[in-house]
Amino acid sequence: MSLQKILIANRGEIAVRVIRACRDMGVQSVAVYSECDRSARHVRMADEAYPIGPNAPADSYLRGDRLIDVARNCGADGVHPGYGFLAENQSFAAACRDAGIIFIGPTPELIEKMGSKTAARRAAISAGAPVVPGTEEALGTDVSDEAVALLAGSIGYPLMVKAVAGGGGKGMRVVGSPAELSNAIRAARSEAAASFGDASIFLERQIGRARHIEVQLLGDQHGTVLPFVERECSLQRRHQKVIEETPSAAVSSELRARLTSAAASVARGVGYTNAGTIEFLVDEAGDFYFLEMNTRLQVEHPITEMVTGVDLVQWQIRIARGERLDLDPRALLAPRGHAIECRIIAEDPDAGFMPSPGHISSLRVPSGPGIRDDGGAESGAEVPIFYDPMISKLIAWGETRTQAIARMRRALLEYEVVGIQTSIPFFRWMLDQPEFEAARFDTTYLDRLLKNRRGEPFLAAGEADEEVATIAAALHAALKGSGGSATVQGAAGRPSGWRARARLDGLRP
Amino acid sequence: MICDVEINGRIRRVDVQRQGRGFVVAVDGRKQVADVTVLNATWSLILSDPPGPERRRGRRSYEIALEERPAGELSVHVNGLHVSVSVAADRGSWARRGHEAGGGKGPQKLLAPMPGKVVKVMVKPGDVVVDRQGVVVVEAMKMENELRAPKAGTVTEVRIAEGASVEAGTVLIVVE
Numbered sequence: 001m002s003l004q005k006i007l008i009a010n011r012g013e014i015a016v017r018v019i020r021a022c023r024d025m026g027v028q029s030v031a032v033y034s035e036c037d038r039s040a041r042h043v044r045m046a047d048e049a050y051p052i053g054p055n056a057p058a059d060s061y062l063r064g065d066r067l068i069d070v071a072r073n074c075g076a077d078g079v080h081p082g083y084g085f086l087a088e089n090q091s092f093a094a095a096c097r098d099a100g101i102i103f104i105g106p107t108p109e110l111i112e113k114m115g116s117k118t119a120a121r122r123a124a125i126s127a128g129a130p131v132v133p134g135t136e137e138a139l140g141t142d143v144s145d146e147a148v149a150l151l152a153g154s155i156g157y158p159l160m161v162k163a164v165a166g167g168g169g170k171g172m173r174v175v176g177s178p179a180e181l182s183n184a185i186r187a188a189r190s191e192a193a194a195s196f197g198d199a200s201i202f203l204e205r206q207i208g209r210a211r212h213i214e215v216q217l218l219g220d221q222h223g224t225v226l227p228f229v230e231r232e233c234s235l236q237r238r239h240q241k242v243i244e245e246t247p248s249a250a251v252s253s254e255l256r257a258r259l260t261s262a263a264a265s266v267a268r269g270v271g272y273t274n275a276g277t278i279e280f281l282v283d284e285a286g287d288f289y290f291l292e293m294n295t296r297l298q299v300e301h302p303i304t305e306m307v308t309g310v311d312l313v314q315w316q317i318r319i320a321r322g323e324r325l326d327l328d329p330r331a332l333l334a335p336r337g338h339a340i341e342c343r344i345i346a347e348d349p350d351a352g353f354m355p356s357p358g359h360i361s362s363l364r365v366p367s368g369p370g371i372r373d374d375g376g377a378e379s380g381a382e383v384p385i386f387y388d389p390m391i392s393k394l395i396a397w398g399e400t401r402t403q404a405i406a407r408m409r410r411a412l413l414e415y416e417v418v419g420i421q422t423s424i425p426f427f428r429w430m431l432d433q434p435e436f437e438a439a440r441f442d443t444t445y446l447d448r449l450l451k452n453r454r455g456e457p458f459l460a461a462g463e464a465d466e467e468v469a470t471i472a473a474a475l476h477a478a479l480k481g482s483g484g485s486a487t488v489q490g491a492a493g494r495p496s497g498w499r500a501r502a503r504l505d506g507l508r509p
Numbered sequence: 510m511i512c513d514v515e516i517n518g519r520i521r522r523v524d525v526q527r528q529g530r531g532f533v534v535a536v537d538g539r540k541q542v543a544d545v546t547v548l549n550a551t552w553s554l555i556l557s558d559p560p561g562p563e564r565r566r567g568r569r570s571y572e573i574a575l576e577e578r579p580a581g582e583l584s585v586h587v588n589g590l591h592v593s594v595s596v597a598a599d600r601g602s603w604a605r606r607g608h609e610a611g612g613g614k615g616p617q618k619l620l621a622p623m624p625g626k627v628v629k630v631m632v633k634p635g636d637v638v639v640d641r642q643g644v645v646v647v648e649a650m651k652m653e654n655e656l657r658a659p660k661a662g663t664v665t666e667v668r669i670a671e672g673a674s675v676e677a678g679t680v681l682i683v684v685e
Contacts, residue, residue: 348622354654357623358677362550362574379550385624385649416589418550418574424589455641461516461592469585469592470514471534471543472554472573474523476583477596478510478532 010082013376163192249439366414625649
């Protein structure tokens with residue numbers, strides 16, 4: 001059987017996630033690492049580990065040639081790309097195939113086709129899926145602003161100007177009226193050229209008060225494509241998902257049937273294989289529109305695993321081996337309970353969500369009923385400045401949405417990260433918002449909510465907390481004064497528990 | 510030992526005395542019994558009221574972690590909540606710290622919170638800024654981050670230029 005040894009072309013929590021799937025299947029795992037990741041968790045967990053270059057992604061995790069060399073030399077016959085880095089790079093997928101290595105994902109042709117927003121849109125239209133009214137062809141720099149304005153008039157305002165090669169909110173502008181159009185075209189083109197090397201744009205009508213709902217799919221190499229229960233990803237900050245949950249409180253079983261069959265039709269229409277996700281906008285009336293397809297494993301895949309019991313990463317590997325998808329299609333659309341994910345990011349929510357890389361002097365991860373933490377960091381480790389600052393994904397499962405939220409609140413209280421700031425205080429605040437509890441939100445909700453804040457901290461210490469902090473600080477000062485200290489410091493300077501205890505005992509008035 | 514502890518501009522006088530295996534801590538004269546143990550990087554702190562007619566509350570259990578910050582500040586984590594604290598052994602030393610809460614007197618420095626590259630400097634010496642006004646943009650981790658004025662006042666120094674690489678803790682500007 002093929003795929004007895006797999007190289008994981010990634011780092012952080014997703015590399016750890018894939019290594020776990022490999023171990024569950026009795027498959028050998030191979031980690032790769034940049035200089036600063038030498039002692040990272042994924043390196044220590046893997047069966048084998050190889051250096052691939054300096055810290056900058058372009059010199060290491062994006063060096064497809066080196067990854068293929070490592071795979072060849074160590075005898076790995078497959079590469080799992082995770083998400084990000086080379087996961088949606090058709091040249092890398094093609095280079096793997098040329099080298100006789102299995103790329104655990106769709107074919108390079110499918111990555112290319114579904115990665116182009118306009119080609120994916122055409123695929124959706126031919127599969128009969130509704131799309132957001134807009135232009136079907138890419139508008140290159142040879143198309144004049146006047147010609148774009150004519151097209152815009154036929155689509156109607158407000159509309160979005162988007163980069164064909166775009167993603168992550170870059171190269172995207174909202175246009176409220178014809179007067180704003182030419183500025184938006186210029187801005188979108190220049191951002192798109194700078195970020196993606198392609199200034200082509202397209203136009204789409206803006207759907208008001210829409211939710212972002214996506215459908216996970218698996219497709220095998222024998223023509224079977226199965227959709228999963230939807231994920232609700234409307235809670236976004238600057239077009240980045242912040243909290244995901246499944247199922248969506250806004251999706252009835254009738255709408256679920258329509259959404260998932262539309263998603264499966266698009267994927268079947270292009271002969272899709274392996275894991276992928278189709279994103280839709282759903283408006284207040286329950287009408288939905290195809291947005292785009294992600295041809296990879298998603299960050300938020302664990303919530304789907306929690307409510308269906310299916311290990312998506314194991315299935316990626318089994319599909320890549322040529323196995324048949326023999327899951328019960330009905331079970332995938334009948335979620336058991338409810339799951340929520342919070343992305344724990346090394347950032348300071350009270351400083352405008354600024355990244356907060358650095359040394360994690362202490363880390364305690366929550367556990368207990370219904371809690372799963374997919375992490376890549378560790379106590380004593382560094383969060384490097386070179387990569388995505390997400391350190392873990394915290395997932396809560398409950399029999400109901402209410403129970404899942406309660407468990408998430410409890411887990412966020414248990415989560416202790418010392419040394420760097422994280423998004424945890426923001427999530428503790430977010431979960432208490434009445435609109436979140438009532439599941440009343442759309443994709444613009446969080447940005448509007450944050451805009452109305454006046455810089456007050458997400459978690460303010462009350463009188464009682466301040467008193468406890470005062471006592472702790474005074475005890476610390478007293479210990480320091482007696483030559484002791486119980487503060488958290490760098491690895492070298494950290495006092496052992498025994499020493500600190502001895503100092504506590506040694507303190508005399 | 511007696512010290513002053515400041516949180517959010519409010520100063521409390523604290524007296525710490527050893528008692529048996531624990532401590533008696535008086536905050537502004539109000540006494541509590543503190544039982545502390547250390548496990549790895551965190552403390553277990555149990556507070557109780559001293560025996561007496563007013564005793565009502567139970568033994569309250571907290572998990573504490575302390576981090577030392579620049580400028581003599583401590584970040585105290587109380588059950589996962591972060592509280593910024595300054596400690597001075599006597600009142601006389603407050604004036605020397607130059608780091609007071611609120612509008613504050615004296616010059617205040619804006620420090621780079623992380624290593625990165627300065628992409629934009631939006632003020633020059635002599636400019637008048639309001640509290641939390643955006644003054645410098647630093648790029649780190651592929652994101653541009655706007656850093657804000659530490660207080661309202663006049664910019665007296667700009668110590669970095671656009672394009673400069675900075676380490677965490679580098680002084681960027683000074684506002685007086």
